[in-house]
């Protein structure tokens with residue numbers, strides 16, 4: 183096999199790194215850590231390259247999952263990809279992470295999607311909500327990505343990390359539950375280009391202070407403190 | 414001049430800073446600030462700051478290389494703020510720094526932001542006579558430090574027990590109807606009588622000096638200003654903004670300078686270094702100059718652009734650590750939002 187060598191990163195849930203040459207995945211590594219993205223990512227990339235028998239100098243392209251996902255972790259992957267690409271002078275592109283899971287699902291069903299009606303990919307958005315997108319049977323995204331309560335998700339067969347979180351409300355079916363960074367490396371460049379900014383979908387949590395009224399400043403009026411909520 | 418060529422990345426609050434130094438020589442200091450995006454909130458919103466860091470990181474890095482007229486591949490080492498600061502903001506800079514170090518196969522140095530505020534004066538006034546005392550005042554910190562060795566030995570003498578001085582400025586500015594960030598606006602408005610209101614000086618009572626000799630408190634002061642203004646308005650009287658601003662500013666700067674001088678006396682430090690955004694405050698500078706003169710203490714104040722958060726301060730701290738043979742950080746280090754100043758290198 184030949185073709186460009188692609189390094190793939192995704193930190194939208196756990197920490198994932200993959201390497202492919204053309205459409206052949208050479209390495210696919212995941213650390214099931216939802217908190218320590220910035221600690222884990224570079225060592226994992228190093229390990230993925232070693233497993234592929236390559237060095238960073240061999241990389242032609244970098245593709246990164248833009249989420250959606252918890253913001254702090256998500257930004258680690260996107261910042262790493264953007265700066266690696268700039269420092270190593272290689273091409274860089276972001277894709278919707280849900281598209282990768284959809285591609286995995288379609289591939290498992292011989293590219294026919296297996297679900298005549300199409301399907302949904304859902305990941306955990308916390309706060310009793312999910313990030314989701316709807317795909318046709320061939321794995322082409324029709325709707326989303328969006329964030330909302332599971333009740334708002336179309337009643338279609340559902341795969342992805344959040345598929346089993348809301349039994350009765352999401353129609354979980356057999357299919358991928360975790361992103362395969364090897365697949366992201368192998369087919370990432372063929373997925374729709376989603377730009378280079380994370381797919382936040384939510385606005386920052388911040389309340390504007392009530393206008394003027396020079397009154398006693400109470401504790402509740404303090405600007406928001408850093409929270410762990412979005413980690 | 415010579416020395417290692419070091420890239421420094423800073424992202425602990427709302428400024429994305431990338432600096433490049435060669436030893437003690439400043440080659441570039443590019444800063445992208447998200448301050449405008451925080452104005453309507455009256456304070457830094459962590460998630461807004463974090464998003465802005467990511468957007469600004471690559472362009473700021475490229476601008477720094479262009480300003481320094483170097484190719485990124487020429488650098489000898491990468492230094493980055495590992496803490497303290499806002500977690501979501503810190504990890505963007507840390508991820509970026511690791512990516513540069515990994516891509517170019519250069520050593521990484523995760524360093525302490527507060528130590529960077531001290532080290533930045535190396536760019537301005539050369540080697541630091543050690544030990545020296547340092548007063549760091551900004552929207553994020555209010556600390557009195559004893560610096561025995563900027564690369565390895567810094568002791569916190571005291572810090573704020575509640576709000577940072579800069580935060581008090583922001584809140585009082587709001588009470589007085591002045592814009593955010595409050596520091597420069599209050600400084601400009603403080604043309605009135607600083608003795609009109611005797612606002613409280615936090616932690617200066619005899620009993621407080623036992624346990625909190627070098628600590629600060631600005632929460633009571635902020636509340637006192639708000640109460641005073643409120644009472645005035647309830648009585649249907651105009652608020653004399655110039656006098657209130659001057660009286661508030663006097664209370665802040667009086668405590669800061671008195672405790673800083675006391676720290677110099679107690680430690681025998683003959684040099685007081687000032688850093689942080691509030692170091693640009695005109696009254697603080699004047700009071701410190703006056704009291705330093707009385708105490709035979711020499712003041713060292715970097716220019717304002719180096720006092721506020723920036724990448725050059727991280728770069729020069731990194732360069733100093735490299736020059737003194739400090740060991741590089743591991744690639745699996747994390748950010749620490751409450752990194753103590755005693756941990757200069759992570």
Ligand SMILES: [Zn+2]
Pocket residue numbers: 526530551553554689721722
């Ligand atoms: Zn600072």
